[in-house]
Amino acid sequence: MAKIKRRGESGAAKAYVTRSAAIKKLQCSLADFRRLCILKGIFPREPRSRKKANKGSSAPTSFYYAKDIAYLAHEPVLKKLREHKAFAKKLARALGRGEWSSAKSLDEQKPVYRLDHIIKERYPTFTDAVRDIDDALCMIFLFATLPSNPRIPPTLISNCARLAAEWQLYVMRSQSLRKVFLSIKGVYYQAEVMDQTVTWLVPYMFTQTIPTDVDVRVMLTFLELYQTLLGFVFFKLYTDIGLVYPPPLDIKKDEEAAGVGAFNLNEIPQPDALQSNPGPNVDANGKKISSKDVRQTIKSINADASAPSAGTKSTALEAEAPSTEETFVPQPSKNATGLETVDLPTLQSIASLPQTTNTSLFSPFVFFLSRETPRPLFEFIVRSFGGRIGWPASSGAGSPISEDDESITHVIIDRPVVPKAGETETQALLRLKRKYVQPQWVVDCINAQKILPEELYGQGKTLPPHLSPFGEQRGAYEPLLNGEGGDGNAAEAEGSEVDEDEEMAEDEETAPILKEATVADPALLRAAEIAAEAAGVDAETFSKETKKAQKRSRTSEKTVGLEGEENMNKMMMSNKKRQLYERMKHGERKRAAEVSLSHQR
Secondary structure, eight states, X not given: OXXXXXXXXXXXXXXXXXXXXXXXXXXXXXXXXXXXXXXHTOOOBXXXXXXXXXXXXXXXXXXXXXXXXXXXXXXXXXXXXXXXXXXXXXXXXXXXXXXXXXXXXXXXXXXXXXOHHHXXXXXXXXXXXHHTOHHHHHHHHHHHTSOOOSSSOHHHHHHHHHHHHHHHHHHHHHTOEEEEEEOSSOEEEXXXXXXXXXXXXXXXXXXXXXXXXXXXXXXXXXXXXXXHHXXXXXXXXXXXXXXXXXXXXXXXXXXXXXXXXXXXXXXXXXXXXXXXXXXXXXEETTEEEOHHHHHHHHHHHHHHHHSOOTTOOOXXXXXXXXXXXXXXXXXXOSSSOSOOOOXXXXXXXXXXXXXXXXXXXXXXXXXXXXXXXXXXXXXXXXHHTTOEEEOOGGGOSOOSSOTXXXXXXXXXXXXXXXXXXXXXXXXXXXXXXXXXXXXXXXXXXXXXXXXXOGGGGBTTOOOXXXXXXXXXXXTOOOOOSSSGGGHHHHHHHHHHHHHHHHHHHSOTTTHHHHHGGGOOOHHHHXXXXXXXXXXXXXXXXXXXXXXXXXXXXXXXXXXXXXXXXXXXXHHHSOHHHHHHHHHHHHHHHXXXXXXXXXXXX
């Protein structure tokens, strides 16, 4: 007899669990369940049939995989949350009874959980962790600018500011920054770290307010996970480039608003392993051998091996042979005849390839910030591309360059031109040596990967449009419409103006005669030419209009032919492929419209 199949014991009813059933099974509160799901990366699922998953009920609810809930039941963080719940009850009882000594001892033994094992579970490799730090960086930079309140303690804000500064220090040291975009929301940055593209958003330095409709508890849970993740990632990144992590903070410079300059980047010391860890004495044939004897023996063996033997030729080329790269000699295959051999790429050939990004774009320049420009933004950008930068004392301490330094080549200024009264001769000479540019020039140079002409970004001038460098389509970023990159556009505009003038110069009587130029019949074309000559139209204008008309006719015929072929191909497609093709064409038209709209702006 077959086993009786009962309702709710197989299929979707067994694979999915409602949220209330999951909370009941885990024996925790709703807030703790949300925290566990955020930390472990478990989110609601949508079953194929909600009625079957809910055992016949159609009430609205959230579903989770039953395996995910069973996985949560053995989580060490859940155990710590239960211990914290018991601790809170004991502490409240002790405070209510006035047992201060017991309350103090309980507070010292407060249960605290760690998230190290969760980071290792969610990110099995370091590349996975780097690939997922976009949201973490956005959250860290956001909380670093928030004001403190009873829900957000100042220690949390200071920790976020420290992590943000550590990330900026690493990007500046490794010169990993690639793109910058100044938007209404804030400043978008993009860097390449460990062959991974990392994009994050930094809000402007304004007073931030926390909206009342935002659940801060959920954001704090994400922030708790992100802080642990960034701690792991930053330790690995710093140690890979030979720096001590965390970088020590100079308290005095930090109090003087030095920013990232308050941190000291120290290299990891490399002590002599043989001197720091001397090896123990070893007994050999009743004689004690120390590590010093071992080193002397190794040196003597190396000296004997390096000495040339009789009958061998020792040349300088042979001595340098181990340090040179091995050359791969292509050998043709015996089976494959007639095939050309291909040279294998080597480390030397790969290193000799030209770099796509100029990481030392600003290395020949020295910048000075005006007092109205944001110092943290441009200090990070300029130093990431090898430039030197200084700022006035009103923007903070720690400026390596003073305002009267003769090495300053560019002054970043964001205010209109105002004539200075009482300017000395020395100040006038310094002003003539320097180039005064608006802040957008620095960002556009980075996105264009070249130094743009400073005249278009001069002080008080109308700036060219600042386009986003994150466009997927080719040619989406063209910062200069009237400069170096706009020669073709200017020529087209000039040509269109000439054509419009010629068209306006035509008389109403000659317009019908020029329309006859579209006729392909030679006899009619000759008659139109005679009529145009009688009307006073010169031969050059008539031939030009003839060529334009013929070109328009060929273009229209070609367009009609392509449309007819496209329609025939669509008729041969299935409904599914036709819908997919229509969506693709709609996407192409939408992207083309966005590009044209950005150019118009």
